[in-house]
Amino acid sequence: MKNKFIKIFCIAIVGAITLTSCDKGFEDMNTNPNALTDPAVKSMFTLAEIYVDGQDFSNTRGNNIYAAQIVQQFSSLSGAGSKYTYSSEYSGALFGESYGKGLNQIFQLLSVVKDTPENSNMIQACRIMKVFMFQKLTDTYGDVPYFEAAKGYNGNVFAPKYDTQEAIYNDLLKELDEAGDALDASKAFVGNADLYYQSDIPQWKKLANSLMLRVAMRLSKVNPAKAKQYVEKAFAKGVFASNDDSLVLQHDAGPQGVKTNPITSSWVRNDLFGGEANTKFSKTFIDQLKNNNDPRLRIYAKLEATGDNNPANQQGLANDAKEFPGGDKKLFSDPNTSTVLRLDAPTLIMSYAEVEFILAEAAVKGWNVGASAQKHYEDGVKAAMQVLTIFGDKVPAVSLAEYNTYMTAHPFKATGTEAQKIEQIITQKWIVLLFNGFEAFSEYRRTGYPVLVPVNDPLGETKGTIPRRLIYDQSELITNAVNYKEAISRQGLDLMTTRIWWDKQ
Incomplete structure (x- = not known):
């Protein structure tokens, strides 16, 4: 795998030159009291990349304790996700941290970067990262503030309206389509300040198109025609083609902070x-x-x-x-603390294997994605096994012989029903999405796979129904009450059992 996992750097400098707001709440997020006359935009860009997949707060609470336990990758005797109980702090963690850190960092950067040709690639990359964060938000909660979410910087809007998930998804696809096309290898970028691909524009284009696959396939039930249109478009433009394309963020073992893995560092230090x-x-x-x-x-x-x-x-x-x-x-x-739970274990933000499983499902549906469902499935399983080499060599890697033995014992169900094929594909995706509980939770709700036995705990909030969403950050009842109430009047009660727009039975 090519060396695109450079060490995270300049964190102290970033902390000094970026704006100080890291709190949840839109007024804090959108206030820009320190208008920088000479912002260090490359360092700001680096920090935005780090924030894309969240920090300890949302990953420990929303990802590990809720989403990954709801989809039964992990379990805990008293876990909110295992038993479907409600914790306002845990349930609202992704909402508060996303607006208060990740999106705040991107909106802040875009507010100070001049829209000039030399900054174009940085702007397009920010649009792509923004899609990552907004898709996770809307998939977790449903309707969320989107179009007005950044207007505190240039419009004094500190109580933004919630937008429908349908409108958000339409714009996410537009953003990826436009941003991917606008990336230009002949223009400047940010050099090694880009932790993802070291300013390799063709790689960023593949990232935009691969993310378009993920976004588009989420519409498979609610708008299958649009899902097909954008899956085929993304594939034609060019998506991840090997594990070298996977989006991986490298981390340091310490000291604890933005440089460390947001899942493993808190787990190893506090929970094992x-x-x-x-x-x-x-x-x-x-x-x-x-x-x-x-x-x-x-x-x-x-x-x-x-x-x-x-x-x-x-x-x-x-x-x-x-x-x-x-x-x-x-x-x-x-x-395993020797591999996936090492303190400096990398984060697999989006993998080539996931892309192959999306293409396999598309092929099952008869969409034009270049190969059979069996070929995409087999390539996906192989990639999911081989990508584990990113976690080091203290445990022997999966060999080609082991992969062949596994596939011989568990061949693709080429003559099975569509449901059987999709179940096989999504179950494999669920495995490779370990530590990405939010995405696994979304795919479970979209497809119903893998088949899970619900938990009916007396303290649970759902009476034995597997949750369909998380409950909003309750600070919204104070800071954005009018728009919050309007959203739930349209979407449904702010409960774990309320289905979001694309989650159709």
Whole structure:
């Protein structure tokens, strides 16, 4: 894999030169009291890239505790996601952090960058990153402030209206289409301040088109014609073609802060306790890999107390568990601290494997994506296994022989029904989306796969129904009450069971 994982740098400088707002709330987000006369825009761009996939606050609470437990990648005895209970702090974490940090950083940067040819590529890249964050937001909550979200910088709008998810999705597709086309390799970019692709414009174009695939496929139920149109368009323009194209962000082991992995650093420092943690791999996840002799299991999981990553000894915790069977937490599988849970483990923001699984589903539907569903599926599984080399060499990588053995035992169901094929594809996507719980949660709601057994806990909010969304940041009831109330009157009550626009039965 080509070396595009340079170390995150200039963080102290970024902290000094960027605006100080990191709080949630639109007035704080949109106020620009320190109007910079000579902003260090490259450093601002670097920080925006770091913020795209969120920081510790939203990843620990919204991703690990809610989304990844709802889709049964992880489980916890008292986890809000495992039992469908409500925590205002955890549920609203993504909302508050996205507007207060990630989107704030991009809007702030765009407010000081002059719209000139030499800045064009930076502007287009910001548009692409903005799509990443807004799609996650709208998929998690439904209607959210979108078109007015940045108008505090140039319009004094501190209580922005919520836009319909349909309108947001239409604009996300437009933004990716336009931004990808406008990227120009003959123009300046930001050099090594680009942590993603070191200013490689063709790679950024592939990123825009691959993200367009993700956005478009989300419409497969609510607007299949538009989904087909944009999936085919993205494929024709050129999407990820190998693991070298995957979007990976490298991290440092410390000191803790924006330089460290937002998932692993808090987990390792605070939650593992030498194998005594309450949060473990879910029985659903471990059984899926263990029962199918999946060679990835030794890379993903181990018993932290003993360092044992033998697949035969791994066991997951049921999501409805009230206690650890046998009473010994150390006998249940943790994420592997030698690989995926290293303090400096990279973040796999979007993978080539995910792209292949989207194309496989499109081929099942008969859309024009260049190859058969079987070919895309097999390439996706191989990529999902091979991409794990980004987590280092302390555990043997999946060999080609192991991949071939796995595919022989679990061939693509080429003669199966459409539902059987899509279930097989999405189950594989669910595996590669480990640590990207928000995306796995969205794909589960869109497709119903993998098949999960709901948890009906007495303390749960849903009476045994798997959640369909998270509840808004409740600070909105104070800072943006009129627009919040208008949104729920249109979308439905602010409950975990309310379906969002694209989530059709």
